[in-house]
Amino acid sequence: MSNTDDIRWVTQVALLGDKRAFDKLTCKYQSFIRRFFLNLTMGNVPLSDDLAQETFIKAYLNISSFQGLSGFSTWLYRIAYNVYHDSVRAHKSYADLDQYQIDGQHQTQNEFSAEKMDIYKALKILRKEEQTAVLLFYMEDKTHKEIARIMNCPLGTAKTYILKGKEKLSVYLTQTGYGNK
Amino acid sequence: METNNDKMLKTFFAENKKEISDFGFSHRVMRKLPEQTDRSWIVWIFTSMGIVLTLLLGFQTGIISHIFRLLQIIPQIFILIGVLGFSIVAGIAVLFGQRKNFRIV
Numbered sequence: 001m002s003n004t005d006d007i008r009w010v011t012q013v014a015l016l017g018d019k020r021a022f023d024k025l026t027c028k029y030q031s032f033i034r035r036f037f038l039n040l041t042m043g044n045v046p047l048s049d050d051l052a053q054e055t056f057i058k059a060y061l062n063i064s065s066f067q068g069l070s071g072f073s074t075w076l077y078r079i080a081y082n083v084y085h086d087s088v089r090a091h092k093s094y095a096d097l098d099q100y101q102i103d104g105q106h107q108t109q110n111e112f113s114a115e116k117m118d119i120y121k122a123l124k125i126l127r128k129e130e131q132t133a134v135l136l137f138y139m140e141d142k143t144h145k146e147i148a149r150i151m152n153c154p155l156g157t158a159k160t161y162i163l164k165g166k167e168k169l170s171v172y173l174t175q176t177g178y179g180n181k
Numbered sequence: 182m183e184t185n186n187d188k189m190l191k192t193f194f195a196e197n198k199k200e201i202s203d204f205g206f207s208h209r210v211m212r213k214l215p216e217q218t219d220r221s222w223i224v225w226i227f228t229s230m231g232i233v234l235t236l237l238l239g240f241q242t243g244i245i246s247h248i249f250r251l252l253q254i255i256p257q258i259f260i261l262i263g264v265l266g267f268s269i270v271a272g273i274a275v276l277f278g279q280r281k282n283f284r285i286v
Contacts, residue, residue, distance in 0.1 A: 016224065017217040026207040034201045049206065056210045119197040138194035170186040173193060 006072040014064045022063075026056050029073065032140060033080050039135050040084055042120045051087060055080045070149055077140070077150045081132060088128065118178070125172050126165050133161035134169065 005024075012021035033055055037048035058079050066075050123131050129151070136142040136150060148158035239245035252260065 016220045019211060019214060022214070023207055023211055026210050027203065030203055030206050030210075031201045034206065035199065038201070052206070053210055053213060057213055057215075060214050119193070122193075138190055139198055166186065166190060169190055169193075173189060178189070178193060 003071055007068065010063060010066055010068075010072060013060065014066070022060055025059075025072070029076055030056075032073070033076060036077065036080055036135060036140060037084065039119065039123065039139060040131060042124065047087075051080070051083050055083045058083065070146065074142070074146045074149055077136065077142070077146075078152070081150050081152075084132075118176075122169055122172055125168055130161050130165035130168070133158055134165035137162050 006028075009021040009025050012018040013025070030052065034048055034052045037051045037055075038045065041047045041051070055076065059076055062079075066072065123135070126134065132151060133147055136147045137144075142150065144155060144159055144162070147162070148155045151158055151161075153161075236245070
């Protein structure tokens with residue numbers, strides 16, 4: 001399904017309030033948005049699903065503000081990024097909790113936990129901005145320009161986040177022997 | 182230029198890239214969406230305006246009467262073939278369009 005379909009569905013939702021058209025958009029993008037949140041929350045399935053749900057509801061309510069300057073996907077990731085950062089700010093008081101204890105609890109509920117231990121461990125060594133930029137670049141196949149738009153920062157800053165994240169991850173993966181596999 | 186580190190990271194992320202099945206997620210989202218007023222009347226208003234405008238301009242410029250004159254001249258069998266041919270082609274196009282958008286939930 002192409003971007004033309006996206007524009008058609010967005011127009012139907014914005015002009016006619018057509019929920020079926022929005023359902024098609026949700027079905028098309030749910031996997032990407034949920035995966036993005038799942039990686040940002042280090043495998044916390046309930047939290048990532050809640051954040052994804054909030055993202056789609058916000059997208060539905062503000063769909064008339066979508067101007068089509070970037071793709072619908074980029075616009076959706078931008079909302080997702082804002083939702084995630086609002087959530088992080090709101091729950092900063094929990095930051096002192098033992099992170100490993102929380103991760104351990106979630107990993108037992110997570111269907112991908114065993115396979116994804118490596119990626120979560122690797123992502124943990126990065127700063128939040130670096131995590132987001134690296135995930136968008138390597139996992140979600142976004143360009144530098146799109147990442148800058150999603151993270152609402154200058155292009156140079158987005159490139160720096162990716163570069164720093166890449167350096168840290170390369171060192172980490174080499175040290176853990178991943179490169180030798 | 183792609184370095185070894187680039188290749189390693191691409192492989193690492195590709196190995197961890199998973200498609201997440203819907204498992205009722207879209208339905209949960211749809212249930213949570215706030216109710217909005219039905220705005221399908223916009224389509225009817227613009228359609229009616231379009232028809233009225235076409236008829237008005239058609240009669241004013243004489244295009245419609247010209248078409249009627251042409252229809253009387255052209256053999257009826259050609260008109261019939263044209264209408265049937267168009268319906269068949271349009272039907273096939275719609276069928277293929279639906280097939281393309283078909284999805285299993």
